[in-house]
Amino acid sequence: MAYQALYRQWRPRDFSHMVGQEAIVETLRHQVETGRIPHAYLFCGSRGTGKTSAAKILARAINCKHPKNGDPCGECETCRQMQSEDTLDIIEMDAASNRGSEDARTLRESVKYPPQYGKYKVYIVDEVHMLTKEAFNALLKTLEEPPAHIVFILATTEPQQLPATILSRCQRFDFGRIPAGQIMGRLREAADGAGAEATDGALMAIAKASEGGMRDALSILDMCIGYGQKVDEALVQNVLGTSDRAFLFRFSQALASENAADTLRLIDEMMRNGKEPAAFTRSVSDHLRTLLMAKCCGKEIAEVLDLSDATAEEYIRASEQISVSRMMEMLDQFMRLETDLRYYASPRIGLENTSLKCCLRTKEADTLALNDRIAELENQMSDLRDQLAKGVRLPANENAGGAQDRKGNGPAAARISAPKAESPRTLTPTGRGADETWKEGLRQLQKTEPSIHGMLQMGQYQGSDGTTFKWKANPGFEIIVQSLNSPERKSKIEEALTAAAGIQSSFLAVDRLQEARENAEASDEEYMREIYDTFGREPVSVVEKLPDA
Template identity: 35%
Template sequence: MAYTAIYRKWRPQTFDDVYGQPAVVRTLRHQIMNHRIAHAYLFCGSRGTGKTSTAKIMARAVNCLSPVDGNPCGRCDVCTKLSDESNMDIIEIDAASNNGVDEIRDLREKVKYPPTIGRYKIYIIDEVHMLSTGAFNALLKTLEEPPEHVIFILATTEPHRLPATILSRCQRYDFRRISEQDMVERMRVILTATGAHAEDEALQLIARSAQGAMRDALSMLDQALSFCDGNIGYTDVLDMLGASGTDFVAGLVDAVIAGDDGGALSLIDQAVDQGRDLTALVREIAWYVRDLMIVKSCRQPETMIWASQHQMDVYKAQADKLDERKLIAYMDILSVTDNQLRFAAQPRITVEMMAIKLCHLREESSMDAIVARMDMLEGKLDGLMKGTDTVGAEKQSAQTKPSQKTKPVPKELKAADKPPAQPASVQTEAKADGLNEVMRAWPAVLQAVKKEKMTVYTFLCNGKPAALEGEQLTLVFPEGGGIFAAAVEKDENRQLVEKAISDVTGEELRVKCITGQAAAHEPAKDVDIVEKAKELFGEDKVEVIDDET
């Protein structure tokens, strides 16, 4: 006897055998039990989710002489005859190859004849979206008012391509993708019945590769049984599918996190030497990054990721080294690479360039870092326009930590030790140094506030340090930003900001919020603004233009 593929041999024979579609199965069973059978059904869903199998079960159940809880009994004379593929009461039509008006006209003529075995004649039209416009129009009247003995079951993977006039005449049932757990459970049942064995990791890999299609999973299981001779191992499935495996991808992600482009390229070279499919590798990395995002974002990732405890520990360790924005950036690069590989003449080069991009993804790409850099640049420009030597102050304090306090001028300083002509200038420079130190530490202050309360962080991002008078730090918010200033000055929020400043800088400062321009400062010492601009931006970037007007 010729060999029968597993997905055909183990096709569901009752609704109890249909995995992953509880809502559809429950509704159809109740209709059969209560004799409320419609004249037209539309089964929608992706490939391998059980549309045709459910249609065949439905066809036998509505004709069964003694259904059991809505299931065909499989023992009566009608069930026995309808199980024969040559019966004349269950007609399967492939709309992809019978999509013309003539075929539908022929169908309209045949529906007039009564069934030969049971009570109903069932027409199952698969891939119905492939019918032509003329064929749909020819089917409309028959679909709306068929003979009492006829039931239409339409199946499609693309319901959006069906005319609204067809959709309105059918009861629609959406078949969802089958979960990995359901597919593994079904494969376990089949392996137990056939006397074969498989590792849990091997079945999980097959289920994930099937992407929600039970038929694909059973086809891969059939192939694995032949490949492994009845004892399916994880590494054997990796070789069969051309996949790289979770451990390999984990090592590649470790190299990316460390910025080790050499290590990442070495692993890609290893995958190429082993004959791995590079497109499959990119998709494995994308799935891995997706798992990291779930671990990073969810309190109970175990409910969404099916992994061993060891692998979950690896996920958590890697997720702790990354933030959400970087993971999103990783996913963007992987998605672009996946699309590029479809048309790439040199897939290896494309994947290698992807690895380098991932390794050198800069932290400055995050919004917080960009805002911090803009604030720093604004502080330098303000100091430049006011004559404050912020560049020199930054160079002088580059080797000191932001938390170090600026030493005030001692009260006991003798008059002879003070600059004889510019006592006010010395005081101004000391204040400027203190303000510069706060501004340099401001990104860290923002991050400390963000960890405590996101709303206060959002308000605070709209302001910036403008003046430091003694122990009072003045924050300036833009015109129209009074609502942000008022929110920050609320006692609870202001105390949170002051605590963050104290933790980062070591200074006990009081915060005051104003809108518009900061209060006028004392005149600063004269500086050569051209020289400061060259020092800040580079001599080649500065051009001096005389304005004689």
């Protein structure tokens, strides 16, 4: 029999097998028993807390002909149909990979058709916050007038990224982290089941390291068992120390140094450790994104990404070895692979292809590097112009920074270490257009606030209405938005823009989702205006007319 990862073997089959989340399970059981099923659920919580497992059980339970205490019976006709993976009544979508407008259309079409066997057709949408605007709109339309046979179960690790219009139409359940004691109990069952000898101390160390996520806990145990039949604390420490992050650093290092042989060896090692190419690809994207942010924002990433100082330091050190253009190119390749992976018959081949592409540099990469060089030269010229205007002579060693990056040490490194100017010059209201003002503001920030300037490189200037300058985060960098809108950073950016424009200017950072939300709110407002136009703005009370007694 093929080896099956522990977390798959121990995925709960029904509510009684779930670990933790007792209050949620109780409510869901009650809903199944009474048949009071809302049209949309929202399961929130960090990874590995049981959202997807609960969704799958619930999907089967509400379709079961004879549920037992809210659990699917596992025996009736529908239960047996639902157990086969290819049932058409339970549709699982990963929003991270089903993002296109094509998928949105398919969704809108498919909800029209009734379920094949059971009472409900259930859509489980994982990572729902990753949906595109089109997909959100399609989902909203369905949630507004849901066909009676449709149930949505949306799962997300980041509910705060969801539009209010979606949130308000879902019944929300928050999955807390599972206490270490309960995780340890399940680890004990799994270790015994696998015939492995494990000490209590070892299992407790795993439970703690998994930070409340059952899936991670079982994966770590799996790795430990892979090393030997006796799992003790020393082995766990060993495995934890050499696991994920350290491995990702080795991998990105191999990519950056264009070492194809090492890269392929590491992929092989990853596969032998029982990891899935898709999950690994996503980790590599995350890792490269963090490296890029470390390169551009420096120490700020500790705060922005909620990392420990030591970890942030590790990223900063590693990022010094790779140029910005190389990192962007690699990140681009891996983000594309995340969506393309499903087209490969063997995901491993897809992963190997992309990794090799990163190692064997392409023409586009060289163009990117060239663009970086041009931007760098432009910046040096503007600095020179400033200094000449102030009548300052350039010290002889001043331009050494620009020459270094031929070795791939990255123009951004030079940019970040640019000397700090005393204070931005206040310009009289010049005839500068909005775009020119933005560019000038950026130039000032580069000198006075290099880390903010670095963050602004992770998105695009969207234009200005004259006084408000809008900026949108690139996909994958949504996390920067909140940081840039913090009062402290926002006011620094506004200061620079105001200086460049000569009039009071403001700044707004948005991401794709916020934009979608704004558009939705705008259409809500329009709707309210129509109502006001028709009925006037006076408060109206609706009175139910009782039949005459």
